[in-house]
Amino acid sequence: MRYRAKPPAQMLLISRRVPVALVLAILLLVACTAPPPVALPSPPDERPVVRDSEVRMNQLIPKPAAVTPRAGVFTFQPVTTIHVEPHGEEMLWLGQYLAERLGPATGYQFVVQPGGAMSAGNVWLTTSGADPALGEEGYELIVTPDGVMLRAHRPAGVFRGIQTLRQLLPPAIELQQAQPGAWELPAVEIRDVPRFAWRGAMLDVARHFFGVADVKRFIDLLALYKMNVLHLHLSDDQGWRIEIQSWPNLALYGGSTQVGGGAGGYYTQAEYADIVAYAARRYIIVVPEIDMPGHTNAALASYAELNCDGVARTLYSGVEVGFSALCVESDTVYQFVDDVVRELAALTPGPYMHIGGDEVQTLDAAAYAGFIERAQAIVQAHGKRMIGWEEVAHATLSPTSVVQSWRSTVAAEAVRQGAKVIMSPASRTYLDMKYDPNTPLGLSWAGLVEVQDAYAWDPATLLEGVGEQDILGVEAPLWTETIATREQMDSMVFPRLLGIAEIGWSPAHGRSWEEYRLRLAAHGPRLAALGVAFYRSPQVPW
Numbered sequence: 001m002r003y004r005a006k007p008p009a010q011m012l013l014i015s016r017r018v019p020v021a022l023v024l025a026i027l028l029l030v031a032c033t034a035p036p037p038v039a040l041p042s043p044p045d046e047r048p049v050v051r052d053s054e055v056r057m058n059q060l061i062p063k064p065a066a067v068t069p070r071a072g073v074f075t076f077q078p079v080t081t082i083h084v085e086p087h088g089e090e091m092l093w094l095g096q097y098l099a100e101r102l103g104p105a106t107g108y109q110f111v112v113q114p115g116g117a118m119s120a121g122n123v124w125l126t127t128s129g130a131d132p133a134l135g136e137e138g139y140e141l142i143v144t145p146d147g148v149m150l151r152a153h154r155p156a157g158v159f160r161g162i163q164t165l166r167q168l169l170p171p172a173i174e175l176q177q178a179q180p181g182a183w184e185l186p187a188v189e190i191r192d193v194p195r196f197a198w199r200g201a202m203l204d205v206a207r208h209f210f211g212v213a214d215v216k217r218f219i220d221l222l223a224l225y226k227m228n229v230l231h232l233h234l235s236d237d238q239g240w241r242i243e244i245q246s247w248p249n250l251a252l253y254g255g256s257t258q259v260g261g262g263a264g265g266y267y268t269q270a271e272y273a274d275i276v277a278y279a280a281r282r283y284i285i286v287v288p289e290i291d292m293p294g295h296t297n298a299a300l301a302s303y304a305e306l307n308c309d310g311v312a313r314t315l316y317s318g319v320e321v322g323f324s325a326l327c328v329e330s331d332t333v334y335q336f337v338d339d340v341v342r343e344l345a346a347l348t349p350g351p352y353m354h355i356g357g358d359e360v361q362t363l364d365a366a367a368y369a370g371f372i373e374r375a376q377a378i379v380q381a382h383g384k385r386m387i388g389w390e391e392v393a394h395a396t397l398s399p400t401s402v403v404q405s406w407r408s409t410v411a412a413e414a415v416r417q418g419a420k421v422i423m424s425p426a427s428r429t430y431l432d433m434k435y436d437p438n439t440p441l442g443l444s445w446a447g448l449v450e451v452q453d454a455y456a457w458d459p460a461t462l463l464e465g466v467g468e469q470d471i472l473g474v475e476a477p478l479w480t481e482t483i484a485t486r487e488q489m490d491s492m493v494f495p496r497l498l499g500i501a502e503i504g505w506s507p508a509h510g511r512s513w514e515e516y517r518l519r520l521a522a523h524g525p526r527l528a529a530l531g532v533a534f535y536r537s538p539q540v541p542w
């Protein structure tokens with residue numbers, strides 16, 4: 001209904017002391033001069049109040065495949081119990097993981113109980129009776145005022161569903177000190193499955209070294225956004241970051257510096273195994289990369305015999321690329337490759353070994369292809385599938401090998417050879433690219449990559465000759481030439497990584513920047529509660 005202001009003269013009619021003729025004259029005068037009626041703002045619609053909890057089901061990242069709102073809320077209580085089925089260590093761990101995510105902010109000591117009768121007010125995590133169509137990582141989450149049922153075909157799906165549960169609670173749930181609450185979940189039915197199997201991030205720990213604690217924190221953040229691959233770039237010109245017992249100088253000497261000349265560092269094999277186990281618990285595989293035959297100055301400085309002239313190189317702390325290469329004619333080099341791959345494969349339960357292969361400027365095409373084919377055979381001999389940056393497609397690939405597309409269309413050649421593709425287009429996914437000309441950190445050779453650029457693209461339509469069925473998934477690399485600290489990492493990785501997570505997980509149809517940016521804004525408080533120093537892009541209404 002619209003309200004219209006009464007012209008002043010009509011108010012006079014109410015008064016009895018004024019002669020009618022005078023009133024009529026005044027009315028005539030006013031009618032000729034009155035401004036058109038002004039529409040006053042309509043009263044607030046009588047829409048029902050929307051609860052904060054209900055809004056949160058529309059703020060999930062990655063966006064689930066299907067969300068059906070239901071009536072009411074489920075409220076966690078101090079006595080809420082987390083039941084897990086079937087009995088067994090893995091489901092108990094998942095129950096404990098959920099309890100630990102919710103415990104600090106709620107202040108509740110959640111009991112985790114195997115099995116038990118379904119009673120009101122409790123949470124169930126189960127793989128019993130789930131629909132096999134949910135696959136390896138899908139889940140169903142049913143929240144009613146009486147309880148929470150999170151069911152998946154596999155435990156990994158339960159873990160992915162727990163991340164959705166976390167995001168259905170207020171951002172304050174991520175704080176580590178007790179908050180007032182209440183801790184409400186909106187009643188909802190979610191059935192969710194990922195689009196791509198490979199949803200990854202790469203951490204370059206060679207240019208600047210990041211210790212175990214930083215890597216574990218990074219893994220926790222990947223987990224919240226349902227990512228499932230951590231690619232560790234463990235060696236480059238500026239540093240060798242993993243202990244190899246048969247070639248000890250690689251870490252001891254090759255790991256002793258970094259870009260800018262700092263002390264560098266490396267993971268002992270025990271520390272690397274700890275990272276791998278921590279990731280595996282979160283259903284994240286670690287993909288180790290030993291970049292070769294290029295990007296090898298740290299190794300060439302550590303052992304003279306890896307160089308064709310038999311002279312060890314000096315350590316390098318600059319940022320040039322392409323100048324180094326192993327001596328691909330030397331049998332010693334293939335013994336080196338075999339020893340490194342053997343030791344690393346034994347520490348890596350995941351099925352992949354990345355051998356790099358990028359930016360080799362000192363070898364001719366035949367020498368390069370010959371090396372890649374021999375390295376590929378060595379990787380397979382140690383039970384792993386080879387991954388290489390897209391240039392490896394110039395060699396003859398095994399159908400089990402994978403190429404990581406980053407800057408050209410050569411991945412189509414890999415597809416013609418029957419290989420699968422990981423999409424990491426630098427102009428969309430390189431997290432070391434500046435957001436805009438004023439970004440203090442990062443590079444810009446692939447262009448400026450604002451939050452929208454990192455989100456508004458689709459892997460299946462980007463490259464001619466590389467379609468949905470050829471693509472394992474997406475991965476966002478953080479190269480660290482200019483990134484040295486956790487805060488610097490945060491400012492470049494977040495929030496762009498959330499968009500990559502959504503591209504990897506959510507259905508292609510219905511994805512739109514205009515809708516996503518509003519959801520992303522809601523994650524500002526959540527990232528802040530997690531202590532992430534994310535970049536407050538002006539493109540997002542934080």
Ligand code: IFG
Pocket residue numbers: 321358359389406430432443479
């Ligand atoms: N390209 C190099 C990286 C790194 C990067 C920085 C690849 C595959 C430029 N290779 O990207 O080592 O220097 O943006």
